[in-house]
Amino acid sequence: MLCKSSLTALSKISTFLISFGTRAYSLIPFCSALLLFLIGTSKIHAQNIPNPNDVIGFEIGSDFHLATYQQSITYFKKLAEASDLVEMRYAGKTSEGRDWNYVLISSPENLKKVEHYKSISQQLAHPQGLSREMAKQLAEEGKAIVDISGGLHASEVAGAQHIITLAHELVSKADEKKFKVILDNVILVLWPSLNPDGQDIIANWYLGNVGTPYETAPTPWLYQKYVGHDNNRDAYMLNQLESRVVGRTWREWEPSIIHVHHQSSPFPTRIWLPPFAEPIAPQTPPIVAREVNMIGMAIAQELETEGLPGAVHMGKGFDAWYPGYIDYMPVMQNIPSFWTETALYRFATPHLYTIRDFPKDRADLRVESLYSSPWKGGWWRLKDAMQYMQTASIAVLDYASKYKETLLFNKYQSGIGVIEKYKQEPPYAYFIKQKQRDPVRPVELLRRLAFNGVKISQLDKAILFEGMNYPKGTWVIPMAQEFGELVRQLMDVQEYPDLRESPDGPLEQPYDAAGWTLPYQMELEVIAAMSPLTEALNEALIPVKGIALDADQEGQGDLSKVDFVGGAGFNTNEVAAGIVPLPGSVKGSGGTLFLNPKENNTFRVVGEAMNKGLPLLYDSKTQSYGIKNANRSQIQTWIKEYAVNGLLRSSSSKTKLTSRIAVYDPWTASMDMGWTRWLLDSFGIPYTIIRNTDVVNGTLNDRFDVILMASEGPGVIENGFQKGMAPPQYAGGLSGKGTRNIESFVSEGGTLVCLNKSSDFAINALHLPVRNNIKDVERSAFFTGGSIMEVENNNQHPVMAGMPEKSSVFVFDSPVFQTKEGFKGEVLARYQEKGSPLLSGYLVGEEYMNNNAAALDVHYKKGHVVLFGFQPQWRGQPMGTYRSLFNALFYANDIPNNHKVNEEWSSTDAIQRVEGEKEE
Ligand SMILES: [Zn+2]
Structure with a gap:
């Protein structure tokens, strides 16, 4: 038995030994020696x-x-x-x-x-x-x-x-x-x-x-x-x-x-x-x-x-x-x-x-x-x-x-089969220009694709194709490649077949994400080639190849700081290692470095500055964050490592950014909270975790300026695990006392930021003059799954600083807000007046969304409640909306106090009124 399987390499001898049947056992000492003699270092097994x-x-x-x-x-x-x-x-x-x-x-x-x-x-x-x-x-x-x-x-x-x-x-x-x-x-x-x-x-x-x-x-x-x-x-x-x-x-x-x-x-x-x-x-x-x-x-x-x-x-x-x-x-x-x-x-x-x-x-x-x-x-x-x-x-x-x-x-x-398919049918390629609203964003996308085995090329000269000028350096993903279908899955708009349980029965609905189109989520312009690539274009394509980091070396940490994933980055893949952004820049002169929140890495620099204790400010005119007293070499390092584009000038802004951030973590193992912590850690934004007891004990205003609640239903936040379901120290939620302390935190000037489902908690707990328009609406009448919608943004508001006028947001079991009588504050983002705001995924019941708000800044006594009716950090994917979450976490003290309400966005009714007037 012992020898038999060890000898599989030596068929003749093994046949000989197998013929001994169970008696081979008695030959152990002999055949072990023989084996060692014959194959040197081979390990002995079976009996052992x-x-x-x-x-x-x-x-x-x-x-x-x-x-x-x-x-x-x-x-x-x-x-x-x-x-x-x-x-x-x-x-x-x-x-x-x-x-x-x-x-x-x-x-x-x-x-x-x-x-x-x-x-x-x-x-x-x-x-x-x-x-x-x-x-x-x-x-x-x-x-x-x-x-x-x-x-x-x-x-x-x-x-x-x-x-x-x-x-x-x-x-x-x-x-x-x-x-x-x-x-x-x-x-x-x-x-x-x-x-x-x-x-x-x-x-x-x-x-x-x-x-x-x-x-x-x-x-x-x-x-x-x-x-x-x-x-x-x-x-x-x-x-x-x-x-x-x-x-x-x-x-x-x-x-x-x-x-x-x-x-x-x-x-x-x-x-x-x-x-x-x-x-x-x-x-x-x-x-x-x-x-x-x-x-x-x-x-x-x-x-x-x-x-x-x-x-x-x-x-x-x-x-x-x-x-x-x-x-x-x-x-x-x-x-x-x-x-x-x-x-x-x-x-x-x-x-x-x-x-x-x-x-x-x-x-x-x-x-x-x-x-x-x-x-x-x-x-x-x-x-x-x-x-x-x-x-x-x-x-x-x-x-x-x-x-x-x-x-x-x-x-x-x-x-x-995939290669042949995309030689004959569109899309023949995807083009991604280097210059985008955030020039690091295409790098984030392409490094991920490359890591998953997608081949990427770059134009070595400017090319005119399908009426579009593509500058030198433009990235091209030719689709005639073996993993082409993966690219297609991530770039395409997701559309849904009309599948029903019976001819007149309800539509079958996806139970997880329904739309995930990455160019929408990541706020990127990606252009599909709808005609075959020309010879000139093919000749201009140079496959991207960098110097891959040895996988064993990754213990040294992330050698490329430009993408924000920590630890082993993407550089162990040679294609990914070759995808680098346009270099950052700094212009002007003066003592304050201004960075635009339209670039995500701005928040990594702000996070570093917060951790270093440098004075920070917000400039409402240019809607940018300023860092005072950073020395020249520090600034150069930021520009180089994060590829951000900054402006140096002297500043007269008196709006200081001072925000002590608390992140509420319930004992119900919240995944959305986990993704939030991951995002804050990845961007180096300082925060403190608070638990039920912290909230129940009160004195929140002494410790924090902002409290963030990730997407959890009000029942989970208020009640947590029921008594008997978990050991006593983990059972229960905020209960009455905790909820009252949240109320007094906002009353006294704090900012409560609620993501998605937790908005319902704040609406109930603080009796906000806001209605969730789809609460209690049946799934057959309104359903989005996890989908991508288009919104118009109130981008003069500090929470929406850096957002374009129109953008995509990711919704998933999300509330849709309508302001009620007595509402004070601002609509931050809203759905279009008529027609479907769906960009990718699934939507039944667009009329529940039309003209209503996707996010609100609700003024409450001396403080603010920021309600997100979407998931700005969902599974770390919608990089186009990270900034709204970061901005909201900085929306404390001077920033809201020095902000003037924009009347056009002062309620969901105001929008209707202004729109109505425009139409007439
Ligand atoms: Zn499983």
Whole structure:
């Protein structure tokens, strides 16, 4: 047994030993010596394969137990030491600074040539210039690279636990025919977790609560430093460090299959598999969609073979639609990529289900085409979920092994298909000029695309094309490239098919983001080429290439400051490293540096100045921020690093910027709060977190000038977790006292900034003369999902400083404001009078928006309440509206006090009146 699998490289000898059958065991000393003699450093395994239960100290998957990430890694280290089928690799750092690893599992022969197989995978993934014959040969020679992970939603605990037992099974059964074939044909890239921080956060929380009344209580904080569950909404934006580490690794391997485990199968089904429900994204490469469907069916079949009932397909609509999902976006990179959802109770606590718990339409246990073995109820334990996952993972490996050549060739075929498509149909390219309202913004977009494998060129001379002059330096994304569909997904306007549950039934509505068009969100002018590129244009295209930073060097920090993502930036990708903005500039002379808020990096400079204690001011005439007393070399550094454009002059403005910012963080693990913290940290804006007790204790005006509330419903803010749901220190919300203290904070001159849903809290709590026009309106009458709308801005107001007259805003379950009798203050942004303000996404019920406000500055006693009816920092994407949030956080003391109300914007009625007069 010991020798048998070690000898796979040495077929003759292994045949000889296998023929001894179980007696081979007695030959251990002999064959170990022989092996060492024959293959030198090869590791000995099989008998010494460590059992995870022994290493970690409990039975993995047993009730009330969870392995932490550290324990998991300890096991994998031991496994890699013991077996030459396993090799550990370093992936990068996590947001909390953990070392992050994945392992390769394959035959020792494959692992010895792993760089060669990786290069085959690369060639097939980037097929330009590769002939069909050559691709066939490579597909025959190559190995399927299958990426399986313990998932990224850490509260879906079985994923990371099953990876441990999966690895043990693969390695300890390496000699069995089924596994041997897999290990010969497949190189498994196995991630113990896609969210190591989260695995520890959840395990530590749960293990601390087991046996108490709070055993199944949810965590009062997020299971990723900033964004929790939204870690699966960041695939194309790459705002979080984890997204970049995974993205970089996937670009390194260009996997043949990506499978990510989740846990939320629709009850009572036990595992939800592809095929996915309609509609699928319009740009899905067809072969890839077919492969995903086949793999889903192969998993279902394997589950039946293993006697595991309850697999189902299709599930929710619009799931294979939004490219923010880390496990869906790779489809646009020609990778059959998908997720499965196994049933979950809570953590490692078992649960008994009876038929009485089933929904009515499932209680009769009716057999369906895609649910042919209904689950009948019973106990559901962590180890059951792990068994389903492990069977699914093995089915995927088995599929990859059987269809290895097809998978490899189809990746080539899919890439070629995209290239050919965009040689023949528009858009043929996208043009992005260097000079934009904010010249750093195109760099932010393009560096992200490049990091995700998109090729970008630059014009080496000025070109006239389709009647437009493109200066030298203009960036061009030619669409005849293998990842063209990803570009299209991000640049296009999202439109919705008229899909209904029945001919007259309600429209099917997307449950997540409905419109995400990046040029709108990022306030960029991007022009699509609608006719084929001319010869002159093609000749002027120079592929962008910079000097990539070695991934190992990234520990030194972010070497390029111009984009604001911290830690490992985009520079480990050579195309991204070559995308640099036009240099910043400083003109004029005088003691104060003025910066325009239309450039986002202005706020990073202001943040630095705040932290350094430099005096700051606001100039209402030019609507810019001034920094006094900065020395020359400091200014030069800012201009160089942040590529901002400043003006030096002497200043007479007496409007000081003095704002002590508090950020209210409820104990309900608010993702929107997390994204807000991420944004403020990324821009270096100083702030203090306040909790319920801080608010209830009062004296807020002594400590702060501004309190920010992220998007949370009023119920969550007021009540938090109900008593009994969470340990007492985390239960409850602001309650009556906290709410009264917020009221008195504003009364005494403070500024309360409410994002999106929290606006309803402020309207109720302070009895503001404002109505949320869509409150209590049914979903069939008004619905936007997460979509992009156009607004007109009151851009003379300091909160809207730097905004253009018209802009896009991202709404998601957002309020729409109407001012009522007695309103004092200003409308900051409003929807058009007639017609649909929708730019991208979904909108039913435009009449609820028309003429109403998307944001308000409500004067309340001595203070202000700024209500945002949109999400200025949603998942870190709408870079065109970050500034309104930063401006609002600085809208304290002198700035509002020295601002005069613009009568035209003094209420939603005033706008109607002025518009009406104009019309007559
Ligand atoms: Zn999940």
